[in-house]
Amino acid sequence: MFNFHRLSFNRIVPFFAATCLISVLTSCTGVSDYTPLLNSEPGAGETINERTPRTLRLFYAALPDVENSKLTLTGPAGDYSLRGLHTMGADDLMVEIYQPALTNGHYTVQWKTRVEGDDADYAGEYTFEVALPQ
Numbered sequence: 001m002f003n004f005h006r007l008s009f010n011r012i013v014p015f016f017a018a019t020c021l022i023s024v025l026t027s028c029t030g031v032s033d034y035t036p037l038l039n040s041e042p043g044a045g046e047t048i049n050e051r052t053p054r055t056l057r058l059f060y061a062a063l064p065d066v067e068n069s070k071l072t073l074t075g076p077a078g079d080y081s082l083r084g085l086h087t088m089g090a091d092d093l094m095v096e097i098y099q100p101a102l103t104n105g106h107y108t109v110q111w112k113t114r115v116e117g118d119d120a121d122y123a124g125e126y127t128f129e130v131a132l133p134q
Protein backbone atom coordinates (compact mmCIF):
# COMPACT_ATOMS: atom_id res chain seq x y z
CA MET A 1 0.00 0.00 0.00
CA PHE A 2 2.75 2.42 0.98
CA ASN A 3 4.72 1.54 -2.13
CA PHE A 4 1.71 2.10 -4.30
CA HIS A 5 1.25 5.61 -2.91
CA ARG A 6 4.86 6.41 -3.24
CA LEU A 7 4.92 5.27 -6.83
CA SER A 8 1.86 7.25 -7.86
CA PHE A 9 3.09 10.34 -6.05
CA ASN A 10 6.42 10.16 -7.88
CA ARG A 11 4.64 9.86 -11.19
CA ILE A 12 2.04 12.47 -10.50
CA VAL A 13 4.38 15.26 -9.38
CA PRO A 14 6.35 15.52 -12.63
CA PHE A 15 3.08 15.24 -14.55
CA PHE A 16 1.56 18.21 -12.71
CA ALA A 17 4.78 20.16 -12.87
CA ALA A 18 4.86 19.76 -16.64
CA THR A 19 1.16 20.59 -16.97
CA CYS A 20 1.56 23.77 -14.89
CA LEU A 21 4.57 24.89 -16.85
CA ILE A 22 2.77 24.35 -20.15
CA SER A 23 -0.31 26.24 -19.01
CA VAL A 24 1.81 29.12 -17.68
CA LEU A 25 3.70 29.35 -20.96
CA THR A 26 0.60 29.21 -23.16
CA SER A 27 -1.37 31.67 -21.04
CA CYS A 28 1.55 34.13 -21.08
CA THR A 29 1.96 34.06 -24.83
CA GLY A 30 -1.83 34.00 -25.33
CA VAL A 31 -2.41 37.12 -23.25
CA SER A 32 0.40 39.21 -24.69
CA ASP A 33 -0.07 38.27 -28.36
CA TYR A 34 -3.80 38.17 -28.98
CA THR A 35 -5.66 41.32 -29.89
CA PRO A 36 -9.18 41.47 -31.29
CA LEU A 37 -8.22 44.60 -33.27
CA LEU A 38 -8.05 43.67 -36.96
CA ASN A 39 -7.77 46.96 -38.78
CA SER A 40 -8.31 50.69 -38.50
CA GLU A 41 -8.83 53.94 -40.40
CA PRO A 42 -6.36 55.64 -40.34
CA GLY A 43 -4.33 52.44 -40.35
CA ALA A 44 -1.57 51.57 -37.90
CA GLY A 45 1.66 53.08 -39.19
CA GLU A 46 -0.11 54.85 -42.05
CA THR A 47 1.13 58.18 -43.40
CA ILE A 48 -1.78 60.31 -44.59
CA ASN A 49 -0.97 62.81 -47.31
CA GLU A 50 -4.28 63.40 -49.08
CA ARG A 51 -7.03 64.43 -46.66
CA THR A 52 -7.05 65.28 -42.97
CA PRO A 53 -8.80 62.48 -41.03
CA ARG A 54 -12.02 63.57 -39.29
CA THR A 55 -12.92 60.24 -37.76
CA LEU A 56 -11.25 57.23 -36.22
CA ARG A 57 -12.62 53.80 -37.02
CA LEU A 58 -11.36 50.56 -35.49
CA PHE A 59 -12.40 47.12 -36.72
CA TYR A 60 -12.52 44.14 -34.36
CA ALA A 61 -12.97 40.37 -34.53
CA ALA A 62 -16.46 40.71 -32.98
CA LEU A 63 -18.94 43.45 -32.10
CA PRO A 64 -17.40 45.86 -29.54
CA ASP A 65 -19.42 46.89 -26.50
CA VAL A 66 -19.58 50.70 -26.82
CA GLU A 67 -20.40 51.15 -23.10
CA ASN A 68 -17.17 49.38 -22.17
CA SER A 69 -14.99 51.03 -24.80
CA LYS A 70 -12.77 54.07 -24.79
CA LEU A 71 -10.70 55.77 -27.48
CA THR A 72 -8.19 58.55 -27.01
CA LEU A 73 -6.12 60.47 -29.52
CA THR A 74 -2.95 62.34 -28.70
CA GLY A 75 -0.72 64.31 -31.04
CA PRO A 76 1.06 67.65 -31.57
CA ALA A 77 -1.66 69.60 -29.67
CA GLY A 78 -1.79 67.10 -26.78
CA ASP A 79 -5.13 65.40 -26.16
CA TYR A 80 -7.67 65.73 -28.93
CA SER A 81 -11.32 65.72 -27.98
CA LEU A 82 -13.39 63.03 -29.61
CA ARG A 83 -17.17 62.85 -29.69
CA GLY A 84 -19.94 60.43 -30.43
CA LEU A 85 -18.35 57.04 -29.85
CA HIS A 86 -20.57 54.50 -31.60
CA THR A 87 -20.53 51.37 -33.70
CA MET A 88 -21.68 51.19 -37.32
CA GLY A 89 -22.60 47.57 -36.62
CA ALA A 90 -19.67 46.24 -38.67
CA ASP A 91 -17.70 44.96 -35.62
CA ASP A 92 -16.30 48.47 -35.39
CA LEU A 93 -15.91 51.46 -33.10
CA MET A 94 -16.16 54.89 -34.67
CA VAL A 95 -15.71 58.38 -33.29
CA GLU A 96 -15.51 61.92 -34.63
CA ILE A 97 -12.30 63.88 -34.10
CA TYR A 98 -13.94 66.99 -32.64
CA GLN A 99 -11.19 69.51 -31.84
CA PRO A 100 -8.69 70.77 -32.58
CA ALA A 101 -8.43 69.83 -36.26
CA LEU A 102 -5.46 67.62 -37.06
CA THR A 103 -2.30 69.25 -38.37
CA ASN A 104 0.80 67.57 -39.71
CA GLY A 105 2.48 65.40 -37.12
CA HIS A 106 2.57 62.13 -35.27
CA TYR A 107 -0.57 60.77 -33.59
CA THR A 108 -1.27 57.96 -31.14
CA VAL A 109 -4.62 56.20 -30.78
CA GLN A 110 -5.22 54.33 -27.53
CA TRP A 111 -8.18 52.01 -27.27
CA LYS A 112 -9.91 49.85 -24.68
CA THR A 113 -12.78 47.54 -25.41
CA ARG A 114 -14.69 44.35 -24.79
CA VAL A 115 -16.07 42.36 -27.68
CA GLU A 116 -19.14 40.15 -27.97
CA GLY A 117 -18.64 36.58 -26.83
CA ASP A 118 -15.45 37.33 -24.89
CA ASP A 119 -15.24 38.33 -21.21
CA ALA A 120 -11.72 39.75 -21.41
CA ASP A 121 -10.85 43.45 -21.44
CA TYR A 122 -8.58 44.40 -24.29
CA ALA A 123 -6.47 47.47 -24.85
CA GLY A 124 -3.84 48.63 -27.26
CA GLU A 125 -2.43 51.54 -29.15
CA TYR A 126 -1.09 52.41 -32.57
CA THR A 127 0.26 55.45 -34.32
CA PHE A 128 -0.23 57.23 -37.63
CA GLU A 129 1.27 60.24 -39.29
CA VAL A 130 -0.39 63.22 -40.98
CA ALA A 131 1.89 64.70 -43.65
CA LEU A 132 -0.15 66.87 -46.01
CA PRO A 133 1.74 68.92 -48.62
CA GLN A 134 2.08 72.49 -47.28
Ligand SMILES: [Cu+2]
Pocket: 086, 087, 088, 094
Ligand atom coordinates in the same frame (compact mmCIF):
# COMPACT_ATOMS: atom_id res chain seq x y z
CU1 LIG B 1 -20.08 55.92 -37.86
